[in-house]
Every structure is written in C-alpha cells, then in structure tokens.
Amino acid sequence: MINIVVKALNDGQLVFLASETVYVAAVDATNENAVKKLVTFKNRPFGKPFSVGVTDIKMAEKYVVLNETARNLYKRFLPGPVTVISTGKHNLAKGVEAENGTLGIRIPDYPFFQKVCKKLAKPITATSANASYQKRPYKLADILDNISKKQKKLIDLMIDAGKLPHNEPSTVIDTTLDDKPIILRQGEIKLKKKNEVLSRSGENTQNIAKELWQKYDSFVGNRAIIFALEGKMGTGKTQFVKGLAKAMGIKEKISSPSYDLLNSYDLLTHIDTWRMINPNKELKDLGTKKLIHDKSVLAIEWADRTVTEIKKYSEEAIIIWVKIKYGKETNDRLISWGIT
Amino acid sequence: MIILAIDTSCDETAAAVTRNSEIVSSVIWSQSSLHASFGGVIPSLAQRQHQERIDWVVERAIKNCKLKIKNCDAIAVTTGPGLAIALGVGINKARELAIKYKKPLIPINHIEAHLLSPFVNSKFDSEAGRVILNSKFPMFGLVLSGGTTVLCLVKGIGDYEMLAETADDALGEALDKAARLLGLGYPGGAILEKFARSGNPNKYNLPFPLQNDKVKNRFSYSGLKTAFVRLFEGIKNPTKEDISDLAASFQSRAFDHILKVLEYHCSLKVTSLLFGGGVANNIELKKRLRKLCKKHGIKLHVPYTNKLNGDNAAMIGVTAYLKNKNVKNLNSKYGGIEIIESIDRNPKLKL
Numbered sequence: 001m002i003n004i005v006v007k008a009l010n011d012g013q014l015v016f017l018a019s020e021t022v023y024v025a026a027v028d029a030t031n032e033n034a035v036k037k038l039v040t041f042k043n044r045p046f047g048k049p050f051s052v053g054v055t056d057i058k059m060a061e062k063y064v065v066l067n068e069t070a071r072n073l074y075k076r077f078l079p080g081p082v083t084v085i086s087t088g089k090h091n092l093a094k095g096v097e098a099e100n101g102t103l104g105i106r107i108p109d110y111p112f113f114q115k116v117c118k119k120l121a122k123p124i125t126a127t128s129a130n131a132s133y134q135k136r137p138y139k140l141a142d143i144l145d146n147i148s149k150k151q152k153k154l155i156d157l158m159i160d161a162g163k164l165p166h167n168e169p170s171t172v173i174d175t176t177l178d179d180k181p182i183i184l185r186q187g188e189i190k191l192k193k194k195n196e197v198l199s200r201s202g203e204n205t206q207n208i209a210k211e212l213w214q215k216y217d218s219f220v221g222n223r224a225i226i227f228a229l230e231g232k233m234g235t236g237k238t239q240f241v242k243g244l245a246k247a248m249g250i251k252e253k254i255s256s257p258s259y260d261l262l263n264s265y266d267l268l269t270h271i272d273t274w275r276m277i278n279p280n281k282e283l284k285d286l287g288t289k290k291l292i293h294d295k296s297v298l299a300i301e302w303a304d305r306t307v308t309e310i311k312k313y314s315e316e317a318i319i320i321w322v323k324i325k326y327g328k329e330t331n332d333r334l335i336s337w338g339i340t
Numbered sequence: 341m342i343i344l345a346i347d348t349s350c351d352e353t354a355a356a357v358t359r360n361s362e363i364v365s366s367v368i369w370s371q372s373s374l375h376a377s378f379g380g381v382i383p384s385l386a387q388r389q390h391q392e393r394i395d396w397v398v399e400r401a402i403k404n405c406k407l408k409i410k411n412c413d414a415i416a417v418t419t420g421p422g423l424a425i426a427l428g429v430g431i432n433k434a435r436e437l438a439i440k441y442k443k444p445l446i447p448i449n450h451i452e453a454h455l456l457s458p459f460v461n462s463k464f465d466s467e468a469g470r471v472i473l474n475s476k477f478p479m480f481g482l483v484l485s486g487g488t489t490v491l492c493l494v495k496g497i498g499d500y501e502m503l504a505e506t507a508d509d510a511l512g513e514a515l516d517k518a519a520r521l522l523g524l525g526y527p528g529g530a531i532l533e534k535f536a537r538s539g540n541p542n543k544y545n546l547p548f549p550l551q552n553d554k555v556k557n558r559f560s561y562s563g564l565k566t567a568f569v570r571l572f573e574g575i576k577n578p579t580k581e582d583i584s585d586l587a588a589s590f591q592s593r594a595f596d597h598i599l600k601v602l603e604y605h606c607s608l609k610v611t612s613l614l615f616g617g618g619v620a621n622n623i624e625l626k627k628r629l630r631k632l633c634k635k636h637g638i639k640l641h642v643p644y645t646n647k648l649n650g651d652n653a654a655m656i657g658v659t660a661y662l663k664n665k666n667v668k669n670l671n672s673k674y675g676g677i678e679i680i681e682s683i684d685r686n687p688k689l690k691l
Contacts, residue, residue: 048369069523073531076580084525171534173525202562233517234566238508252688256509258517259487260350260423263688274517275526287425330570 002112005159006119013156014038016129016140017116019053019108021081021167023129023137026053028093030122035093038125041154050096051083051104051170053126055118060105063123064088070175079109081167083126085174092123100277102176112161128169139163177277196336198327205236205324206243208335213247216318220267224292224317228303228310231324235333237301240322241270244299257301262286272301279306292316314340341667344412344437345657346398348430349422349450350487352650353393355401357412358657362461365404366647366654369393390429398433401653409441414670416660418653419447420689421487427685435680444674446660447683451488451691453655455481456497457616457648458641460658475612475639480605484598484625485617485649486512486527489559491601492691494614497662500691504601506559511594512619514561518568518590522583532587533622539581539588544571546589549597556604564593595625599632606636615642620649 008015012034015026025041027034029052038050054060057074064086066074073084088103097103106126108114117124130137130146137143140160144152199205216225227244229237242254250265257263257272261282264270269291273279283306291298292313303310303321310319318339325334342364347354356366402409417434420427438445480503481494489506509517512529519528524535549564550556568590575582602613613633619625620642633640648655664670674680 069525072523073525077531077534082531171530173528173531175525177526178520178523232569233521234562234569236562236566238562253507255506256513258513259510260421260687262423264424326570330567 001159002115002119005116005157008157009034009116009120009122009124012037014041014154015156016143016158017113017124018110018159018161018164019113019126020110021108021128021170022164023140023143023161024053024108024113024126025129026116026124026126028120028122029096029125030091030093032093035095035125037154038127039095041151042127043151049098049102049104050125050127051106051172052092052096052123053106053108053113053117054123055114056107059117059123060107062089063092064103064105065179067175067179069178073173073175074107079107079114081109081170082106083170083172085172085176087176087179096125102174104172106170112159136169138166174277177275195338196334199236199333199335200329201331202236202239205239205333205335206246209240209243210247212320212322212337213244216320217247219318220297221295224295224313225297226292226310226313226317226319227297227299228319228321229299229301229324230304230322231333232326235324235326237324240324240335241268241299241301244268244297245270248297268297268299270299270301273305274302276305280309283309288313311340341414341661341665342407342412343414343416343446343657343660344398344402344409344443345416345448345653345660346394346430346434347418347450347453347651347653347656348390348394348426349418349420350426350651352652353390353397353430354651354653354656355394355398356653356657357401357405357407358460358654358661360661361459361658363654363658364407365401366652367397367401367404368647368650368652369397370650390426394429394433398437409437409443412441412443413667414444414446414660414664414674415441416446416448416656417683418450418453418656419683420449420686422450422685422687424685424687427687431683431685435683438680439677442675444670445680445683446664446670446674448656448659449689449691450651450656451483451490451689452498452500453659454483454485454488454616455490455492455494455500455614455691456659456662457643457655458614459662460648460655461644475641478608478610479612479614479641480602480608480610480638481614482598482602482629483617484511484615484619486510486516486529488512488617489598490691491559491598491605493605493608493610502691503605504557504559506561509561509565511559511561511598512617514565514594515591515619517565518587518594521569521572522586524583529619530621532591533624535584535587536591536624537584537588539584539586541585541588541592543585544589546571546593548593548600556601559597559601561594561597564590564597591622591624595628598625599628602629603632603636606632606638611637612639612641615640616649616655618649621646 083104088097276282353369357364479494491504493501515529519532
C-alpha cells in the first residue's frame with residue numbers, strides 16, 4: 001500500500017490520506033504541476049499557502065530556517081497537531097509557501113503518513129482534503145458529498161482509513177516574528193544628550209512623560225514629534241503614553257494598541273510594532289509619512305523594531321528616544337531619553 | 341431577512357450571507373491560519389491585503405449560497421472599532437454594492453457582533469416574541485479577544501451598560517504576550533493553553549490584578565505582565581516543566597481577574613451570560629466560567645462553533661438582523677445614497 005501511494009505521489013497525483021486530525025489532500029510539494037492540481041481542487045485563490053507534512057525536524061530544516069522559538073515548538077509538540085510557520089528556503093513548488101516566503105510545517109502523528117513521507121523523502125502537502133470553506137473531513141464521504149464532479153475527477157487515489165476520531169484541527173503558530181530580534185544596540189542611536197531618571201510607579205512614569213512633553217510642546221504645529229519608546233514587556237510603555245496623552249489634554253482613555261496596531265486621538269497617534277512581521281514596512285504602510293507631514297505627535301511602542309523607518313523622519317520630525325528599563329525594586333524603572 | 345455582511349476590522353477579510361439569525365455562507369480569509377480554523381491574527385498590512393482579497397471573499401460568500409446580491413434585503417458592514425485603513429476597505433466595498441444594487445447599508449459595531457455571536461444559528465420565535473435561547477434580558481455580556489476585554493449588562497439588543505473594560509491590555513493580548521515571552525511564537529494564546537494543561541497553576545505566586553479595587557469596574561493586565569516578566573527572568577534555563585507551570589500560573593491568574601470582576605457584579609441577579617471573542621476558545625476559561633455561573637444560577641451561552649469566536653462576518657449579518665427585525669423599516673433607516681455615503685469608519689467605536 002505504501003508503495004502505491006509513494007508511486008502515485010511521485011507521478012504528481014493527488015492522493016487523499018488520513019492524518020491524526022483530518023483527511024489531507026496530499027501531493028508532492030516539490031512538483032509544480034501536482035501543486036497546481038491541488039490549487040484547482042481546493043478552489044483557492046492564488047497566493048494562499050499550503051502547509052506541508054515532513055517526517056522530522058531534520059527534513060524540515062531542508063525547507064525552512066528554524067529559529068529558537070521554532071525549535072522549542074518542534075521539540076515540545078511535534079509530531080502532533082501543530083503547524084509551525086517559519087521562513088522558507090524557497091525550494092518547494094510555487095504556491096506552497098506564502099506570498100511573503102513563509103512556510104507552515106507539520107509532522108503528523110500518524111504512522112501511515114510518516115511511512116509514506118519517509119519513503120517519498122520529500123514534503124507532502126498536508127492541507128485538509130475538503131474544498132475551501134467546506135466541512136472538515138473526518139471521513140471520505142464528508143469530502144465526496146460536498147464537491148463537484150469536476151473536483152472529483154481531479155482525485156487520483158483515496159486511501160480509506162474509515163472514520164477518524166474528531167480531534168481538534170491543527171493549531172497554527174507563527175515563529176517568524178522572532179526571526180531577527182532587532183535590538184537597539186548601544187551606539188546605534190547616538191543621543192546628543194542623555195538623561196536618566198528613576199520612576200517608582202506607573203503614576204511616576206506618567207508624570208515623567210508629562211514633564212518630557214512640556215519640554216517639547218512648543219514645537220507643536222511647527223514640527224512633527226515622535227516619542228520612540230523602547231523597553232521590555234511590562235516596563236510601562238503604555239503608562240508613559242497615558243501620561244503623554246494627559247499632558248496633551250486628551251481626555252479619552254488610552255489602552256494598548258498592540259492588536260489594532262494604531263490608535264489615534266486628535267493630535268496624538270499611538271502605534272505599537274509588537275506584532276508586526278515587517279515592522280519597518282508596516283510602519284510606513286500605516287501612513288506615517290502623512291502623519292509626519294501633518295505635524296502630528298507619534299508615540300511608537302517597541303520602536304527598537306523599526307529604527308530604520310523612524311530614522312527616515314529625522315529631518316522632518318523631532319525624535320525623542322525613550323528607553324525604559326527594569327530597576328532594582330519591583331516597581332522601579334530607569335527611564336532615559338534623548339534626541340537624535 | 342437576507343443580509344450580505346462584510347468585516348475587515350483587523351487582519352481577517354470576511355464576508356457572509358445570513359438569513360435571519362442563521363448562517364447561509366461564511367468566508368474568512370485568515371492570513372494566520374492555513375486551515376482557517378483557529379482565530380489567531382497575523383498582521384501583514386492591512387489596506388493593501390484587504391484590498392486584494394475583498395472582491396474574492398465577497399464573491400465567494402455569494403457563490404457558496406447560490407443567492408444573488410439582488411436577493412439580499414440589506415448589506416451590513418463593520419464600521420468599528422478597528423484599524424482605520426482596514427475598516428475603510430470593507431466600508432468602500434459595502435457602499436459600492438449598496439449603491440449599485442440599491443440596498444440599504446447597515447453599519448455594525450464589531451464588539452457588539454462578538455457580544456451577540458451566541459445568537460448565531462439559534463432559533464428565534466418571533467411570533468411568540470420570545471427571546472432567543474429562551475433567556476430573559478437583562479443578561480451579562482462578556483467579550484474577550486486580542487483587542488477587547490469588556491463586561492457589560494445587556495438590557496436588550498442595542499441597549500448595553502458597560503460594567504468593566506480594560507485600562508491597558510486586552511486579555512487575549514496579555515496571553516499572547518506571555519506566550520511570546522516564553523518563546524512559544526505568535527499568536528501564542530492557544531499554545532499557552534496547551535502548555536498550561538500539564539502545568540501547576542499554583543507553582544508561582546503571581547499577583548491578583550487590581551485586588552484593591554472596591555468597585556470592580558475595570559480590568560488591567562499591566563501589573564500581572566510585569567510580575568510575569570520579572571518571574572521569568574529569575575528562572576535560569578527553564579525546563580519544559582517550568583514553562584508549563586509558568587503558562588498555567590499566568591493563565592490562571594489572568595482568568596481569576598475576569599472571574600472576580602464578574603462575580604462582583606453577580607449581585608445584579610442576572611440569569612444569563614453571553615460570551616464571545618477569541619478567548620472564548622479557551623477550554624479552561626469556559627470550564628471556570630461555567631462553574632461560577634452554576635454557583636450563581638446563571639446560564640452560559642457561547643457561540644455554537646469556535647469559528648464564530650474569531651473575526652468573521654456571519655456575526656455581523658446576524659447582529660444587523662437582530663437590531664432590525666422589521667424588513668419594512670430598513671429602507672427608511674438605511675437606504676438612499678445620502679445615508680449610504682454618510683456611513684463611515686469609526687476606529688474607536690464603543691459599545
């Protein structure tokens with residue numbers, strides 16, 4: 001049986017196989033024609049990527065770059081129902097990797113799939129065998145009842161493993177945000193004059209922001225002002241922006257923009273790069289140029305992830321780099337700032 | 341009432357066709373999830389991506405249900421809250437279709453839609469005028485996601501009183517941040533939950549957020565986050581067991597906070613709780629909420645499928661229906677080019 005499946009995959013055929021989650025539509029992920037066939041079957045728009053199944057971490061490394069986060073996840077969860085997204089090495093058929101060059105990899109915890117993959121010695125697409133947006137396929141009938149004749153014709157081989165237990169679908173996790181920790185190295189940002197103060201509470205941090213605002217508020221209307229905030233999780237970057245907003249006379253409640261990326265309050269635009277994949281590009285895409293041109297005030301959290309883009313505005317804007325570090329006591333913070 | 345609904349409030353591009361409170365078709369282009377099954381989010385900005393996808397997604401939602409746009413009674417679209425440039429793409433598309441097909445255009449609040457998502461595919465007996473799910477107003481409403489942490493009193497559809505909202509991070513965001521700190525990738529809330537299952541939630545003594553609040557009318561995760569960073573940094577070479585215990589401890593304390601605030605308001609003698617948003621996928625939290633609800637004689641209502649906890653347009657369509665049960669009034673309220681063109685994005689829209 002294994003030999004039959006391997007031969008079919010080698011011949012560029014579309015095969016339905018069981019996995020520990022659902023039935024998957026398997027093709028040789030290095031074969032362009034086979035992948036095209038799969039795209040047609042899934043009825044997907046161009047550019048929507050496919051996850052692939054491999055046998056082990058060694059095989060995965062041929063196709064993706066694994067960072068520490070990815071390695072942790074492989075060690076802990078694979079084989080198993082977790083798909084780990086990493087930066088691809090661009091050596092699979094077109095359309096398997098995402099447009100941005102990332103690739104999702106699974107190691108299915110299912111002996112038959114493993115054996116086929118091992119013998120084939122190539123990654124196999126592990127996308128669920130339903131057409132897009134149809135029922136999750138726990139048995140072959142789930143698929144066949146929901147597809148067109150045209151789609152049926154595309155299937156070359158189906159291996160019936162009966163009704164699969166209703167396991168959770170695979171959890172997808174992206175590790176590429178941790179690819180290149182962009183750390184603001186000492187010396188990279190040269191501050192003309194550096195100041196440092198100790199904050200003993202969140203309220204204290206807000207007051208420091210207020211004082212800092214008063215130093216620069218005379219520029220409002222003449223120049224854009226950027227507060228570029230750097231500091232580990234939980235150091236109080238949002239606290240700082242709360243203080244800034246209060247000093248600017250903004251009455252609205254300031255909350256974290258991590259999820260929405262950008263919140264605007266009159267003159268103040270509050271940005272967070274924490275979950276941006278391409279922080280420099282994404283900061284630009286948010287319309288920063290126009291904001292600078294309009295002489296807005298920007299507070300950017302995790303600014304160390306987007307130094308290159310922020311630096312581009314140094315002609316037009318006053319850039320105040322603010323660094324918050326943990327101090328000795330639980331609530332102590334060392335806040336330093338300076339302009340470039 | 342047949343509604344074509346569109347949502348582009350954040351990373352997902354979504355369209356759906358709904359008939360009254362039921363889903364006819366629902367399409368979500370989720371960047372983060374190759375299987376479109378888990379409601380995480382990956383930003384890869386924003387306007388351009390939605391712009392490329394919106395036509396395909398709407399077309400697919402229509403095609404999947406064998407209806408035509410001309411058969412719809414109205415178009416509904418999310419106008420906020422969310423990222424302005426993302427919202428704009430959905431609103432432009434909805435406006436274009438509303439004008440082209442001469443349909444009323446109903447603006448919808450994304451948080452309200454999450455709040456009402458347990459009503460999706462629930463039976464509604466309009467003749468008897470009975471409340472859906474056979475529950476009586478007022479109800480509690482709890483929306484917990486990557487961007488929202490809200491507890492409110494639902495006095496009726498469209499009539500809400502805020503009981504507590506977050507002063508800093510949303511719960512889903514805090515869970516994702518804790519996960520990323522532990523080296524578990526992004527969005528890590530779901531993986532954090534998996535680790536937490538085998539961990540000891542009492543191993544580390546993390547602080548209870550806002551323990552001294554006498555009136556519990558807000559949430560906050562900044563203090564817990566800080567304590568967690570400091571705790572983690574003090575552990576040299578954490579083992580898998582350590583990571584599991586850390587995950588369990590953080591998750592447990594983050595949930596304690598939600599439960600304490602909810603329990604504080606239980607004196608209101610409300611008998612139902614509506615619960616939606618991405619964190620409603622968390623099995624442990626649902627278990628703990630159920631226990632609390634049981635103690636106070638409250639019935640917990642969650643969406644019939646986890647797919648509705650992530651961002652989707654089906655809940656937008658159903659919300660539009662629940663707020664406008666009378667088809668005849670649609671046109672006078674939401675019809676005409678002037679009204680349609682006046683509908684605009686509102687990134688900071690409140691419940």
